[in-house]
Amino acid sequence: MFSYFLPQRAKSISQALLQSNGSNAIRACQLVTFKEFETLTLKYCLVCVEEDIRLFGVAHWHRNHQVSGVEACADHKVWLIHEQLPERPHIKTLLLPSYSTPVKQCTELSFQFAKFTKQFLHDISESNNSFNQSELLSELSKLGYILGNKRFKRQKLTSDLFEFIKGLERTSATLLPCSDKDYRYLSYLLAGNVSQHPFKHLIVLFWLNSTLDIGHKIQTKNFERNYGIEDKSELCQNLLKQGNSMAEVRRITGKSKRLWQ
Ligand SMILES: [Zn+2]
Known part of the structure; x- marks a missing residue:
C-alpha cells in the first residue's frame, strides 16, 4: 500500500522488505513524517479465526485486516479485534489470533470500507501500477470540485468528505480530518508534491468510489494498462x-x- 501510493519510495521499501529489515522499511515508508498515525496493533476477525482453524488447523493474521483505518472484516461484517504487539522484537513464537471475546456486527460504512480496501489491495498486488495523481484530479473535476489550474473548492470538498466519513466508527480519529473545516487535510494530497499517508488516499478513493460508482472505472484503467x-x-x-x-x-x-x- 505504501509502495503504491509513494511510488518514489517503492524501490527502497521493496529492498528493505527483501532484506527483512523492518526498520529500513518503516523509514522508507516515511511513517514518522505523517501527521496522521495510529497506535500499531495486530487485528483479527473472530469468524475468520474459526474458519482458519477448521480449514487449516491454525489461525493466521490476514493482510487485509492490518491496513491502517480498517476496523471491520470484509468477509464477515464484524468488528476486528485489536491485539497488543509484544515488546520488541515483535515477532514471537505462537503469536497467533486467539478466540476469546464475543463477535460483534459492525456498521455498514465500516464494512463497505473494509470490502473496498480488500479489493483495492488485491488489485494493486496483481499489477505493477502506481498511484496516478492526475486520475484522482480528473474524478474530482467531474464532481465539480476543481475550478481549473489546480484551484479547488476546498471548503465544499472538505465538508462533503467529512460528512461522508463521519459514520466510519472505530477508525482512529488521528487518521481522519478533525472537522469539516480541516482544509489542510486535503491540501497537500491535492497538491501532490508532499508524501501523504496511504490511508488518506484510500479514504478519498473510497468516498469517490461510493459517490461516483467509479469502481469499475478504476478496474477498467488497470485492465487497459495490463492489456x-x-x-x-x-x-x-x-x-x-x-x-x-x-x-x-x-x-x-x-x-x-x-x-x-
Ligand atoms: Zn472475518
Missing part, C-alpha cells in the same frame, strides 16, 4: 467469458457493441 488499448476486444471477450452480460461489459469498457463483435 493495452489495442487489445480492447480481447478484454471484452474475457469479460464476457467471466460471465458479465453484454450490457455490463459495455458499461465496464465504455465501448460500443461493435468493438467486440
Whole structure:
C-alpha cells in the first residue's frame, strides 16, 4: 500500500522488505513524517479465526485486516479485534489470533470500507501500477470540485468528505480530518508534491468510489494498462467469458457493441 501510493519510495521499501529489515522499511515508508498515525496493533476477525482453524488447523493474521483505518472484516461484517504487539522484537513464537471475546456486527460504512480496501489491495498486488495523481484530479473535476489550474473548492470538498466519513466508527480519529473545516487535510494530497499517508488516499478513493460508482472505472484503467488499448476486444471477450452480460461489459469498457463483435 505504501509502495503504491509513494511510488518514489517503492524501490527502497521493496529492498528493505527483501532484506527483512523492518526498520529500513518503516523509514522508507516515511511513517514518522505523517501527521496522521495510529497506535500499531495486530487485528483479527473472530469468524475468520474459526474458519482458519477448521480449514487449516491454525489461525493466521490476514493482510487485509492490518491496513491502517480498517476496523471491520470484509468477509464477515464484524468488528476486528485489536491485539497488543509484544515488546520488541515483535515477532514471537505462537503469536497467533486467539478466540476469546464475543463477535460483534459492525456498521455498514465500516464494512463497505473494509470490502473496498480488500479489493483495492488485491488489485494493486496483481499489477505493477502506481498511484496516478492526475486520475484522482480528473474524478474530482467531474464532481465539480476543481475550478481549473489546480484551484479547488476546498471548503465544499472538505465538508462533503467529512460528512461522508463521519459514520466510519472505530477508525482512529488521528487518521481522519478533525472537522469539516480541516482544509489542510486535503491540501497537500491535492497538491501532490508532499508524501501523504496511504490511508488518506484510500479514504478519498473510497468516498469517490461510493459517490461516483467509479469502481469499475478504476478496474477498467488497470485492465487497459495490463492489456493495452489495442487489445480492447480481447478484454471484452474475457469479460464476457467471466460471465458479465453484454450490457455490463459495455458499461465496464465504455465501448460500443461493435468493438467486440
Ligand atoms: Zn472475518
